[in-house]
Amino acid sequence: MTGGSGLANNIVEVRGIGKQYGPVRAVEAVDLDIPRGQLFGLIGHNGAGKSTLFKMMLGLLAPSSGHIRIDGEAVEGAGFRQVRRKIGYLPENLALYDNLTGLETLAFYARLKDAPQAQCATLLEQVGLGEAGRRRVREYSKGMRQRLGFAQALLGSPALLFLDEPTNGLDPEAIRGFYRQLRELSAGGTTIILTSHILAEIQERVDRLAIMKNGRIQADGTVQALRESVNLPLSFEVRMAPDQIELARLALATLPLAVAAGEDGVVRFSCEREMKMKAVEALATLDGRVLDLHVHEPTLEDVFFGYAEGRHEAS
Numbered sequence: 389m390t391g392g393s394g395l396a397n398n399i400v401e402v403r404g405i406g407k408q409y410g411p412v413r414a415v416e417a418v419d420l421d422i423p424r425g426q427l428f429g430l431i432g433h434n435g436a437g438k439s440t441l442f443k444m445m446l447g448l449l450a451p452s453s454g455h456i457r458i459d460g461e462a463v464e465g466a467g468f469r470q471v472r473r474k475i476g477y478l479p480e481n482l483a484l485y486d487n488l489t490g491l492e493t494l495a496f497y498a499r500l501k502d503a504p505q506a507q508c509a510t511l512l513e514q515v516g517l518g519e520a521g522r523r524r525v526r527e528y529s530k531g532m533r534q535r536l537g538f539a540q541a542l543l544g545s546p547a548l549l550f551l552d553e554p555t556n557g558l559d560p561e562a563i564r565g566f567y568r569q570l571r572e573l574s575a576g577g578t579t580i581i582l583t584s585h586i587l588a589e590i591q592e593r594v595d596r597l598a599i600m601k602n603g604r605i606q607a608d609g610t611v612q613a614l615r616e617s618v619n620l621p622l623s624f625e626v627r628m629a630p631d632q633i634e635l636a637r638l639a640l641a642t643l644p645l646a647v648a649a650g651e652d653g654v655v656r657f658s659c660e661r662e663m664k665m666k667a668v669e670a671l672a673t674l675d676g677r678v679l680d681l682h683v684h685e686p687t688l689e690d691v692f693f694g695y696a697e698g699r700h701e702a703s
């Protein structure tokens with residue numbers, strides 16, 4: 389692909405994009421630069437605005453405000469037509485004709501996209517539908533439909549892939565295989581943008597994440613950078629004999645912690661990272677009366693909810 393304005397590294401440039409549906413602000417003031425070859429994950433809960441942003445980047449939906457350039461071409465401009473041919477898209481709900489076989493389905497999309505027919509059988513093999521390609525889509529499971537949709541997105545060997553909830557309906561093994569293929573494509577220079585609300589699934593598998601909430605990008609960076617920027621507290625679970633719970637409270641009373649004790653005999657509190665060793669020392673004074681101790685590190689899920697609760701001031 390060649391950039392119309394000869395620009396550099398970023399294949400996607402989004403500036404101040406917004407979309408209003410009546411009173412609903414689906415997307416608001418989004419800026420995003422995505423370098424070529426990056427595997428980029430867009431995360432958010434239902435209704436966060438991910439699909440709307442996708443559709444605007446694909447030129448399928450006109451923004452209410454802002455500008456988008458893909459490979460240097462404004463999506464609303466005439467030059468985008470050429471660029472569009474090198475984009476693969478797996479929509480959240482791909483329409484499939486039940487009466488066609490998998491192979492016929494791909495052949496149909498290949499004609500629409502002007503992609504080589506010879507690619508169809510190869511792609512079906514690649515997504516694990518080699519045999520099933522001869523069966524009608526009516527007989528396909530949800531996961532098989534999703535694989536077929538992925539094959540459709542790969543027609544024409546696109547330089548840029550948009551995948552909206554691509555692992556929906558895939559089993560864990562299929563998910564592993566799917567990300568392996570994404571890595572290979574990315575290593576070959578394909579830029580991949582995918583959405584998900586399963587944070588645990590994508591956190592170690594993408595180069596970069598953006599977290600979207602209420603139409604805005606709340607955070608953007610590598611998993612490591614996101615964790616570091618939020619500095620979520622550790623959570624402690626201290627199991628005591630039921631009649632010893634007050635002792636634990638007393639031992640921790642000198643520290644500024646909100647301690648809660650459950651009926652299960654477990655004392656729980658969260659603790660800033662810097663205070664971890666002080667908390668451990670306080671518990672050590674209990675002299676063997678602690679039956680069990682767990683310290684939980686924050687996960688990316690916690691990071692996400694940390695943002696959701698406004699712990700982080702979005703830059």
Ligand SMILES: Nc1ncnc2c1ncn2[C@@H]1O[C@H](COP(=O)(O)OP(=O)(O)OP(=O)(O)O)[C@@H](O)[C@H]1O
Binds near residue numbers: 432433480
């Ligand atoms: N055609 C439409 N008309 C009116 N409101 C819409 C339309 N499409 C989306 N919305 C609203 O815009 C907001 C963002 O929706 P969007 O589908 O982009 O979110 P999403 O992050 O993709 O969610 P999901 O994970 O559920 O797919 C929601 O409040 C939704 O109800």
